[in-house]
Amino acid sequence: MSRERLVAGDYDYLNLLRSSMSEEMLKRLLRIPDPELHRWVADIISVARPSSVYVNIGSEEDFEYVRRKALLNKEELPTKYPKHTVHFDGPKDLARDRGNTRILLSSGEKIPLINTYERVSGLNEIKKILEGIMSGKEMYVSFYCFGPRNSPFTMYAVQVTDSAYVTHSENILYRVCYDEFVNQGPNLNYMRFLHSAGERDENGWSKNVDKRRIYIDLEDDTVYSTNTQYAGNTVGLKKLALRLCVNRGLKEGWLCEHMFITGVKGPGDRITYFTGAFPAGCGKTSTALMSDTVVGDDLAIIKEFDGIARAANPEVGMFGIVDGINPKDDPEIYEILNSPENEVIFSNVLLTDDGEVWWTGKVGEPRKGINYAGVWWPGKDNVPSHPNSRFTTSIRYLKSLDPKIDDPMGVPVGGMIFGGRDSDTLPPVEESFDWVHGIVTKGAALESERTTAVLGKAGEREFNPYAILDFLSISVGKFTELHLRFAEKLKIKPKVYGVNYFLRDEKGNYLAEKVDKKVWLKWMELRVHGDVDAIETPTGLIPLYEDLRKLFEKHLSKEYPESLYEKQFTLRVPQQLSKIERIWVIYSEIPDTPKILFDVLRAQKERLENARRRYGDFIPPHTFAKK
Ligand code: SPV
Ligand code: MN
16 A cells, blocks of 8 residues: 655655755665655655755764754753753643644544544645745654564654654664664555654744644554654654554554553562553653563553563653652662763753753752743742653663563563552552453553643543553554453463552542552562462452561561551442442443443442442451452
8 A cells, every 4th residue: 555645746756855965865765775765755855845854874973963963953952961951842832732633534433532533634734734844954864663673563663853852862762773674675564753843932942832733644654743842742653653553453453552561570589570551640650660670661562472461662761750750769760860971851850050950859959040931940930840841761771671671572461550540449459350350440441630741730530541541543442342352362361450559548648658669569479470369359359468568578678557558458439439430431432342341340330339238338458358
């Protein structure tokens, strides 16, 4: 199938390429034996009209060139350490833009909860916006692998952008894979990402945010992104690729997830791998870093091989929230971000006048400087660093990097974790009865109080199935069915867990500390191997007090009072029933929801009602029997 063109009809595209780039750059592009790719680049040049073109093939000189250009054109600002830079997105561009992110579908089909748009209208609109959008700017063309090299997991991508910041970010976050393009030429099936920051104002912020669009063309494996800089809207291989990947997974019968991948050590140093889905700002990165080894912190591709679910991380870097990172709770990442020899792009932090980077949690006081909204000084009426301020850095700096990060076969998945921000319903950790129960009640039913990673009011409870709703390109009914179908092939099904770090008491105090995640992880690890018992409640399997007490002692040298355990693990029947009610209503309006989802919810509701009749609304854990 031939791919969507930006320019109709034939023209001498080679000639256009020749007159738009240096001989060296042209040579680099033409070394890839794929005329369709050449013509795509030419089409972009003739529509967006950049003043020059740089073909990034991933050499050290290329990396250096892109870093230098980002500083020269002020997309990034220098700090007191040459390898640390700061990028500002602008006050109206600090998060993902749900409203203007649309899945283009040629049927004009509507998918519940997903922002779709009729494909031809969308393409026409975006082509108009792209006209002349790169005037006076350099355009970068880069080639990446989305996954390990020579691996059955890998997808390929070409990124075209007029942003040195986006290119710099991708050079850190992904494997440059130019050689694969050269070797495989027209046989390579690749995703295409076209981005432009658009016109920028004197602060470097994108000026025309009213023309901010992120259009995802599933039929053509291509994503267009304009007039924005925030990485969640612009870095093609991150959340834009996730949508294409989800769609391909549906077609081919595997899972593309918004999940970290980590290893947790158990007795005798065995390593058990977990994947974990959390909405942004709900402890995902910190859970990953609190594990014993890290394979990935944001995305996972999960495929079946010989009856085993295996996961690979398509990325090699992290784009994590920096706000709140402090030496006590996040010692490893804190040290990485403070080491001058590590390459880091900070975004939307405070950059002080003397070149220091400051964020909430950083040791020392914030001083006068610039932040996401302009000049900042102590006493100014906005926070010094934005709650969605972030760092971009290589995952390879982690001491806990898992040795299998580049393994073409990924790692076996022992457990899958779903977590959200929930102040009043779910216990800190709970195991599902089985895969189907877990997928339905933990994954498909995931809710979370909104954080600052998306535009809109923070704090409201939102339905966010699998923590992937923002990135779904297919119906959540189909996505759920895909999970159920996927497991049918498995000899060993991963255990499914729910975690909640944000439970509070009546006074609003958190019932667990940040570091307690360690214990929940260790408990799940033991459960995967059946090494500890659990208590069977109407909603799942919870830990025995004694097992947690030992784990708190062993891993955190902390006392764990039984009274705290009782509070944390009390079954809150009214809240649990309301949750089922909300989820039921949502899925009732999604026509392709598998029927079994309602069966599982109904059974859970009945168990809860029976328990309430016997024991009341709030049931302490010891009421239930050990399984
Ligand atoms: C998230 O919001 O889930 C992130 C950051 O990981 S973004 O790239 O904006 O999606
Ligand atoms: Mn994410």
